[in-house]
Structure formats: structure tokens, C-alpha cells
Amino acid sequence: MSSFTPEPTDDLSIATIRTLAADVVGKANSGHPGAPMGMAPAAHVLFTRFFNANPKSSKWFNRDRFVLSNGCVLQYILLHLLGYKLSVDDLKAFRQLDSLTPGHPEAGHTDGIEVTTGPLGQGFANGVGFAMAQAHLGAVYNRDGFDLINNYTYVFTGDGCLMEGVASEAASLAGHLQLGNLIVVYDDNHISIDGDTAVAFTENVEQRFLSYGWQVLHVDNGDSDLAGISDAITQGRAEKNKPTIIRLRTTIGYGSKQQGTHGVHGSPLKADDIQALKLKAGFPPDKTFYIPKETYDTYKVAALRGAKLQSEWISLLSAYEKRYPNEHAELARRISGKLPDGWEQTLPVYKPSDPAQASRKLSEIVLSVITPGIPDLIGGSADLTGSNLTKVKGSTDFQHPSTNLGTYAGTYIRYGVREHGMGAIANGLSAYGGIVPFVATFLNFVSYAAGAVRLSALSKHQVIWVATHDSIGLGEDGPTHQPIETAVHLRAIPNLDFWRPADGNETSASYLVALRSKETPSVLSLSRQNLPNLEGSTIERASRGGYVLHEVEGEDLTIVSSGSEVSIALEAAGKLKAEGIKTRIVSMPCWSVFDSQDQQYRLSVLRSGAPILSLEALSTTGWQKYSHEQYGLPAWGASGPYQKVYEKFGITGTNIAAVGKKVVQFYREQGVKVISPLVKAL
Amino acid sequence: MSSFTPEPTDDLSIATIRTLAADVVGKANSGHPGAPMGMAPAAHVLFTRFFNANPKSSKWFNRDRFVLSNGCVLQYILLHLLGYKLSVDDLKAFRQLDSLTPGHPEAGHTDGIEVTTGPLGQGFANGVGFAMAQAHLGAVYNRDGFDLINNYTYVFTGDGCLMEGVASEAASLAGHLQLGNLIVVYDDNHISIDGDTAVAFTENVEQRFLSYGWQVLHVDNGDSDLAGISDAITQGRAEKNKPTIIRLRTTIGYGSKQQGTHGVHGSPLKADDIQALKLKAGFPPDKTFYIPKETYDTYKVAALRGAKLQSEWISLLSAYEKRYPNEHAELARRISGKLPDGWEQTLPVYKPSDPAQASRKLSEIVLSVITPGIPDLIGGSADLTGSNLTKVKGSTDFQHPSTNLGTYAGTYIRYGVREHGMGAIANGLSAYGGIVPFVATFLNFVSYAAGAVRLSALSKHQVIWVATHDSIGLGEDGPTHQPIETAVHLRAIPNLDFWRPADGNETSASYLVALRSKETPSVLSLSRQNLPNLEGSTIERASRGGYVLHEVEGEDLTIVSSGSEVSIALEAAGKLKAEGIKTRIVSMPCWSVFDSQDQQYRLSVLRSGAPILSLEALSTTGWQKYSHEQYGLPAWGASGPYQKVYEKFGITGTNIAAVGKKVVQFYREQGVKVISPLVKAL
Numbered sequence A, B: 001m002s003s004f005t006p007e008p009t010d011d012l013s014i015a016t017i018r019t020l021a022a023d024v025v026g027k028a029n030s031g032h033p034g035a036p037m038g039m040a041p042a043a044h045v046l047f048t049r050f051f052n053a054n055p056k057s058s059k060w061f062n063r064d065r066f067v068l069s070n071g072c073v074l075q076y077i078l079l080h081l082l083g084y085k086l087s088v089d090d091l092k093a094f095r096q097l098d099s100l101t102p103g104h105p106e107a108g109h110t111d112g113i114e115v116t117t118g119p120l121g122q123g124f125a126n127g128v129g130f131a132m133a134q135a136h137l138g139a140v141y142n143r144d145g146f147d148l149i150n151n152y153t154y155v156f157t158g159d160g161c162l163m164e165g166v167a168s169e170a171a172s173l174a175g176h177l178q179l180g181n182l183i184v185v186y187d188d189n190h191i192s193i194d195g196d197t198a199v200a201f202t203e204n205v206e207q208r209f210l211s212y213g214w215q216v217l218h219v220d221n222g223d224s225d226l227a228g229i230s231d232a233i234t235q236g237r238a239e240k241n242k243p244t245i246i247r248l249r250t251t252i253g254y255g256s257k258q259q260g261t262h263g264v265h266g267s268p269l270k271a272d273d274i275q276a277l278k279l280k281a282g283f284p285p286d287k288t289f290y291i292p293k294e295t296y297d298t299y300k301v302a303a304l305r306g307a308k309l310q311s312e313w314i315s316l317l318s319a320y321e322k323r324y325p326n327e328h329a330e331l332a333r334r335i336s337g338k339l340p341d342g343w344e345q346t347l348p349v350y351k352p353s354d355p356a357q358a359s360r361k362l363s364e365i366v367l368s369v370i371t372p373g374i375p376d377l378i379g380g381s382a383d384l385t386g387s388n389l390t391k392v393k394g395s396t397d398f399q400h401p402s403t404n405l406g407t408y409a410g411t412y413i414r415y416g417v418r419e420h421g422m423g424a425i426a427n428g429l430s431a432y433g434g435i436v437p438f439v440a441t442f443l444n445f446v447s448y449a450a451g452a453v454r455l456s457a458l459s460k461h462q463v464i465w466v467a468t469h470d471s472i473g474l475g476e477d478g479p480t481h482q483p484i485e486t487a488v489h490l491r492a493i494p495n496l497d498f499w500r501p502a503d504g505n506e507t508s509a510s511y512l513v514a515l516r517s518k519e520t521p522s523v524l525s526l527s528r529q530n531l532p533n534l535e536g537s538t539i540e541r542a543s544r545g546g547y548v549l550h551e552v553e554g555e556d557l558t559i560v561s562s563g564s565e566v567s568i569a570l571e572a573a574g575k576l577k578a579e580g581i582k583t584r585i586v587s588m589p590c591w592s593v594f595d596s597q598d599q600q601y602r603l604s605v606l607r608s609g610a611p612i613l614s615l616e617a618l619s620t621t622g623w624q625k626y627s628h629e630q631y632g633l634p635a636w637g638a639s640g641p642y643q644k645v646y647e648k649f650g651i652t653g654t655n656i657a658a659v660g661k662k663v664v665q666f667y668r669e670q671g672v673k674v675i676s677p678l679v680k681a682l
Ligand SMILES: [Ca+2]
Pocket: A158, A159, A160, A187, A188, A189, A190, A191, A192
């Protein structure tokens, strides 16, 4: 027996979505009408029959999450119909400057948008992150009779997303983790931008997802079989130990004269085509943005159902508070996004006599001391746990309990060798709320996840990357693993803090700022090799992004450096002193945080009067902003014991002293006052 | 009946490989002994029974290609045994500075290494590229009785590679393309760096590859079932319409006391363990790098088989030359890597009165005129053909003939939405020889392929990226699609030319240099919006990477810019002239090519005497190297019609004139001579 009870307004509502899609794209003269028209029935069934959310309280914690992975206009239309803060005028402003309806949905910009999509594959993986977050928080906080956190995550996805490697990675992990509350609807319309998917995408998608351990369902007529859609969703919800994918055969641009062709994918429908579409639906053919009252009424019912569910949930939460006051307090704090009071006090502090350690090890020490007090921290590595040093002793793996390898309450995620999937999943974990995800790989392989990292920053997800083996200092693995361009790439991403700490205090500082920055992702670039603890470094000073580590008055030279090269700069300064050249050392672990300091401070750190030389065992690109002269790697690194690799490239105290001397002489010969590179017109 | 005839030396040879692996890693005290020990039988069977290559002529064109995707010491051992230019001393120098045996195999560095591997998943996708190259060149040049190009491609891969999205993308495409000459051996040892693969990788790999359309075989005892291995390879070779994957169940570190555990993955074996291993093989337990004469003899037979095959092939080629002189001449030219004489003459030249066009359109025009004369150009797009404008009219798709969508002789590749796979496949196409691959997507999504792009540059593969929609100028798609950090990321990669041409002549110049640069990949960053043809641009001038587009003597200001912003800089110069401010304009389409010019030239372009202001609708990071002041995007772009987005960010003639005026005033007030940013100590 079908789960579905038809309503007289179903066809009307679906026609409303289809004609609205045509109108929205038509008015913007830009966008993708085809997929929204094809997916209108699935969206209608999902939102009127199943979806639990309160449009008037879009941040209700136990709401169902919806992700439109092939991001497009459909979502804006649904948000409007459901009563989120999105008016018809907003729909009319689709793809116009500063509107609430930009070309692709942006999290934090438009009410009801959970994650930023458009770049293909990302939304799919974000959805896996949502489902993991729900599974984890449910396992930690639910109690008998208190099923507080049990929402579903629904993802609509297309061929394009499924072709992307990031989606494959996330799908494989989702199957491994047996995420029962994840339901993906795959819009199998046989069309992508290059035309028929026969030209490039002929794999058996159902079989592929079976291989990942998913429940695989299909609906042959996604254009009008509402009962079939409803039954499949029902079956997806019932399966508690597997994620579900529903392959929905649809006709792109259904109802258009060009339906089923590539012509309706990325271009507006012609005026006569839209008119015919409206006539067929019984709508006034010349009226644009027509929305029958019956459609609004239908969606109002859905919205009221959500509001009722939320109010019941609030009652449940009150009862929970009485019964489990500690758990309630912690959950409430986590939902608010505030970290526990005083966690900063546990950050390790070092003095110069403390033994040299690799900053990846210093990172492990930080994680070991702060994790017990911050249950929000859910971390993992892309199969480099022993190298990244991200698993805190005694932590439990996040695994389906049937595996006997861990539980859903576990806080350590085994991502497998899936960097891009990991990054996109972490965006989902962060977007869900209550979780501060950290992820780990070698710095060089953060590049595999570049597509997800930039969306962290754009969407303001607080994701922390533990990026170890951050230079030629990794030694033997060689140039295939030694980052050159990675740091400047990440430094150029807006709203991303790239930290390269030089010692223990700076490592603590990087965690301090990263954890305080609720709307900014951070990449912590950490060494494989041991680093001495430096005289002059403190958490407070390093927290400003750049500071004078070693001060001298009337300097002949300032060397500005980061991470593992700061101690080499100090060594060079010692050698230069012996030759009568007074050298200041500035440590600059984080450009973006330094840039956010007031100008007076910045000019006091990188002051006029003597040349400034930058030193980093990476590409010099970008250091010209902070220095007059740059020393770094001329091209690729090399394979060998790390000390020998440093020698090969002249990054030693002796050679940097020689370089510094050359710089001082050059500017002396120039005979003009040296002005700070920060003194600028713009 | 089995295809396999055992030889008395088989066990001895396999033991040699296993003990050598332990010794090589032991001496270096760094590396991965476990996988080579586990894969020794498969390697032995492949190289002694099947592999067609001549170690004394490692570039023979029709050789079988071998890729060790989970890059490690096994390949060095095989190269040595087979007689490539790699001595025992080279093996002893594993992972030492400047040795022929760096931590991961590097193409172009060590004789017999086809592609650079180590970064997981890349080698798998390179192998797909090899198989595509073979299929294509065979279809173009083979004739009845002249099966000139028919080699196999063998890829050894591990769990790590198969978890990577880039491998999933390439595998799906390989299945679609029905690449019969591709044989992948999957080392299913149930171990990855984090321990048992049960923690993260539990998908059904066989089913997954069936879903992609591969032939899927398995050998249950990869540790000693040589006949089983041989039979599977034989079956793989016999299947002509599907790629083959052989799941080989092996024991990592087979023979070690720690076999089958994560302990042998990435650390040297203990001394007593190595001794026991040698004793068991009947080798002197204290002798390191022991290679029995019988093992050398066995591999010599394999090498001689390859030499004989090559000499037969050379005879065949001579006969082909007589029968098909034109085809022979073209094939010989392609193998040599030389482009046809005079192709440069066909490059379009523009004058200012020619209509404004988008540089993606200018790129299409270049491709249209040069493609007929350069059959080496094999291009495609990641499902953005109509936007990237990469399909030249009349070109045929590269498809299996059974699809009726094209043929293997076709030159246009439908990559699907698989940017990372596309980049890594293109590396394989380039490494095969005879092909200059170009690939296309939006500039923003080149980031998805960053892992492959950096390996193009490191490995010196001539791959050309047609990267359109290169700024906020793409307009409505919004910040999710508008690159900010992408240009500086690519500019910081050594041995990669990032071109951002400003008009028609500069677009021609970028193709000219990209096609002449046989050992350098290039990314051509192209606009969606129309660009006027500029007074002063020529192919010759632009080919120097940067030049004075608009000269004035005694200038007050120089604006240096690239791509779509150069014409805006010119407009600003006009407005400034009206206010009595003399402004020079430098167009700098390619930093790295400009950097390679002599210093005198560079200083003549970016000369001292007046402030230099950079202008680009991207992050300003890095422009400090070439300018005193920078104007660009402060953070993310915005969704809207592109002219409005440019206005929002002040990138208009009017505003840039105002900015320029401010700069001029500031440096006047400073009252000191302005020195070129290129005048430096280092
Ligand atoms: Ca589609």
C-alpha cells in the first residue's frame, strides 16, 4: 500500500513551481530552468509530506536539512512558498547585484539556505556531513524517551555532482558509516551541459551506490508518479542502517517544448514556450510570477506542521533539561556556538628551555589538553593519523556500533584517503551546528580539497585543518609531497586564516585564534621536524599574527619569517651580530590576522629605517607585501634527509647571514632612507 | 588450462625483490617496504612473462607502459633488475639528496619512470590517459598489417589510490571509453596507513568497477598463486572492449614477522626480521643488496624479449614508411615532439578596429585555425564545451566506435564533470608522447584539479588548460564561480605559465608560447565578457610576458594590468591625461614568461621614476613584486550582471583614474625618487 494520499492541489502546486522557475530565469535572463522544472514533483512531495522545519524559525536545531547539490532556482522558489524570509520581489531580483537570490545559493546570505552549493559535488558531501553530525549528536545527547536529535538530511543531486570525485569519496564514506538518516534524490534526467549523458556518463549509478553499501531505490516516472516518490522517501526513512539514494528518472524542463533536451539546461525558455506552459496549467498565460492562493495554502500547511513539531520539540527539551540538566546545559551551549568558559587557560605555554618538538607534535599536545573540555571538537585525518598526530589518546572512533570499531558518540573520524570529501564533509559538520570539526592531511594535499576549502571560507564555516609536513622539512618523501605554492594559495583566500607557527607558544596561539574565530576556517601549517622554543614568543604576541620576536634598536636589517624558518633567522641574526650587523627578527605566523591589526601596530612591527628580508622554505610569492627582499625556494624541493635539503637550498643560519649581509650592503649603497613596505597610498 | 609455465627461478626472483625492498628501505631508514614485498609476485609475473619494453631503449614508442600508482621502491628494484640505467648504488642511495631514487618516482628524472607518482590516485588516472593515447594513435595510424601502436598499459594500485576521487573519476571515464588495453592490478592487502581498511574502506571494489563497465577479475592468493596472476593478466589482455581490474588479495610485507599488519607499511623492517627473511629464501642473512645471478639472468631474458620486439617493430615501421609515407612522416614528427613547420603563421592577428570579443571566443578562433594543421592537439572539456568554446567545428568525438558518438580517431574528449580526473588523464596523454592535450573548465574549477596541475609542472608535461570565466566578469553565477585566489595559486607553481591575455593578439601569443613550451604546462585564463582589441598589442610583444602597451615619456604613473582589466586601465589613462597626469600602461599577461626576460628588458618595462599601480579583478596577492600599489578585489565577488559587479568593486575607468590620482599624489608628497620594484639586492 502506498504511503501517499493525493491532494487536489498537488498538480496545481507542481505547476506553480514549474512556471515560477521559468519566470524567475526568464526575468533574470540567466540561470537554469530545466532541472527545477524536472524536480518540481519530488520537491513538492518532499516538502508537503515529509520535511520537518519551521520556516519562521529557520535555525531550529532538529530541523530536517535540505541541500540542493546541483544548486539552482528551485530552492529559492520553495523557500518563498514555505514562508521563509524571501519575497516574490526577491525572486524577481534573481541573479541581480546584492539581492537575496544570487546565482547560486549562499549559506548565511539567504534565510533557509543551509550550505553554499553550485560548485558540483560539494552539496552532496555537505549532506554526508549533516548526517554524520546528526548521528553523532543524537548518540551523545539522546536518551530513552528523549529523541532530541533525529532529523533527516535530504539531498537533491544531479549527474554533474555524481561525476565529481568529491561526491564519490563522500558516498563511499557514508556507506561505510551506515548513515541511516541520509536520503539522496538523484535527478536522472540524462542531460548535462554537454548534452546527453551518453557522451560521458554511462556508469551504472545504482550498482555503484550498492557497492558503497547504500540502499538503492528508483522511481521510473519522476515527472508525475507522486506516489512512487512518496513511497521511495518513506522507504528511505525506514532504513536506519544505510543511507538511501533514490534514482528518479525525470524529464529536464518538463512541460517545455524543449523538454528532455539540453536546450532547457542553462538558458531561459522562450516567451511563447512559457505561455504555453502556463496555459496548460490553467494559469493566466501573460501573468508572470503567478502563484495561486491554493499553492500558498498548501505550503502553509507544511509550514505549520513544522512549527508544531518545533514547539513539541521545545517542550521535550524542557523536560530533558529537568531530567538531564548537565547534558542539557552542554547541548544548549554547543547549539549557541559558544565554547566552554576558560578553555583557553588549558593551552600549553612553553619557555625556551623546553625541548624542541615538531609543531605537529605541539599540535597533538594542544589537542590532548583541550579536547576533554571541548566536546565540540570532532576530528579526523585522511588516513594519516600517525603522521598528523590528530588522534588524542583514549578517544573513540566515530563508527557505526555494529562494526565494533567505535560508536556514533566517538569523536575521531577515519576519513580514509579522501581529502576533498573530508573537507566538504567538514563544511557540513560545521554548518549543522554544535560541532567544531578539525581535519588533517599533509599540507601539500590540502590542495586536493581546494574546492571545499574555498567554500569553507566563503560560507564562514569554522573548519580547522591540521596540515602537517608543511615544507621541504618533511625530507625524504621529496618534491611530490613538499608544498611550494600551497601557502600563498591559502593566504590569498579571503576569510581564511593560514597559520604557520614557529614553536610551542605560537602553536597554542594558532589554536586560540582558530577556535575563537567562529566564522573563519583556519589552516594550521605544521612541521614534521623538531623546532626549538623561542625566546620572546608568547601566546598573546603570536595571537596578533605577527610580532617582533627579537628586538634591537637601530637595526641594520629585519628578517621576517614564519614557522620552521624563524629559528634559522634567529641563528642568522646571531652570526650577523658577530659581524656588527644588528638584526631584528619578526615572526609572522598569520598574514591575515596581522593584516587585521591597527596600522600603528603593524608599522611598529615592520618599521621603516632598515631593509626587511623575508625567509620561508616555500615560494616567495606574496612576501613582497611585507618585505623588501625575499628568500625562499626557487622552484621545487628535493628528496633527502631534511637537513641536507635545507642546506641544498641555502636555508641555513650561515647562508641566510650571508644573504642578509648582501641585503644590508645593497640598501646602504642605495643611500636612501628605507621605507616600510606597509607605507602605501592604498 | 593455465597460461602459466613455471620456471625454477620464479621463487628465487620473487625472494630477491622482497629482500631488496627490505634492504633498500632499511638502508634509507625511510620508505615503504610492505607493499613492494606484497606485490613482488605480481610484478615478477608481469615483467618476466608479459611486459614488452626494451630497457636499453626506454623511450621506444610502442613499449608497454607501467605505472606504480602507489609509488614506491618496487619500481626502482624492477628497473634495476631489468637493466635500465639504475645501479645497485642508486638503490643504495634511495631517498638521498640528488640521487636517481627519490622518495617517490619522478618522470624525467629516472630512466624508465613514465609518470610521477606518490600523490595518491594520480598514477591511476595517468594510466587511463596512457590507454586513451594508445587507443587514439592506434586508430589514427594503424593500418591492416601494421599494428604499430598497440601497447598495453599496466597500473599497480592500492587502497589509497582507489579511495581518491581522482581515481573514481578516471575509472568511470575509462569504463565509458571501453579502453581494452588498460589493465589495473589492485593490491588488496586490507591495510592502509591508519591500519586495517575496515576502519574506512569497506565498499565492494569489484562491484564498483563493474558499475563503471570494467572487466573485474580477482586472484585470492596474490602471495604465491603465480598461475592465477598470469591467467588474470592473460584474460585482461584478451578483453578488447573493457578495461580490466584484477583484485589481488595480498599480504602486506609478506615474509616479514609483521606481515599483514600496518607495522610494515611505512617503516623499515627490524634487522632480525630482515635476516630471517633472507634465511628463509636461502640467501646469506648478513649480506645486503644480495641479488643472485639467476635473478639477473631471468630478467635479462625479459629484457632481451623486449629488445627483440623493438627491433621487429622498427622493421615494421620501415615497411610502413614505404607503404604510407605521409602517415609515417606525421607519426615520426609527432613522436619527436616537434610541431609542424609554420603552424605559427596561422595564428590570428588583430587590429584595434576589429570587434571586441571574449577571450574564450578568441581562444576558439585560435583552436579553429591551428587544429587542422596540428593533429597532436587532443582536447576536451569537463562538461562545459559550449561555455569553454573548445570544440572546433567538424571535429569528431573521441569515443568507442560502438557508441556511434565518435571514434577513437576522434580528437575531442568528453571528460564529463571530472576536473581532477581530466587533469591527471591529460598528464598521461602528454607523457605517452605524440599528443599535446588541452583541457577546459572554468578557471575557478581548475582548483578542483590542483593535485594534477602541480604534477604537470613537476613532471614537465605540456598540458594546456583553457580556463574560461576567469573573474567577476562571469557575472551572474556569482562568488561560488568567481576566482579570487586561483591566479596567484597557479602563478606560484614552478614551471607553469599562467596566461591572462587582454585581447586577440595576446590570446594568440599565449597559444604561441604555450605550444612552443614543450616542457611546461600552461593555464590560459580567459574572459566570458567581450574585450576590445588594443592599440599597441602584438603577438611578438605579448610573447615576452609583459610589455609597454601604451608609452608616454616622463610619466606620472604606470598601471600594470592583465586580461580583461587592461582596457579599463587604458580608459583610466585617458581620463588621467585629461587631468594632466601622464600614465603609461603595461600589459602583463604572464608573470613567469616576463620573469624569464633579461633584466634590462624587465627594467625598461617596469621602470623607476614613477609609481606603478597594479590592476586586476582578483586578489592582489603577489602583485607587490611588480608594483608599488595594488588595486583588486578586497574579498569575494558578487552575483549580478558583470558591468554592475565591476562597478560595485570600483573597477571602472573613472574609479581607477581616481585611484591613480591618489597614488600619484601620495608619491609626490613622499618627495623621494620612486625606484622600480624590480631593483633589488636578491
Ligand atoms: Ca542532469
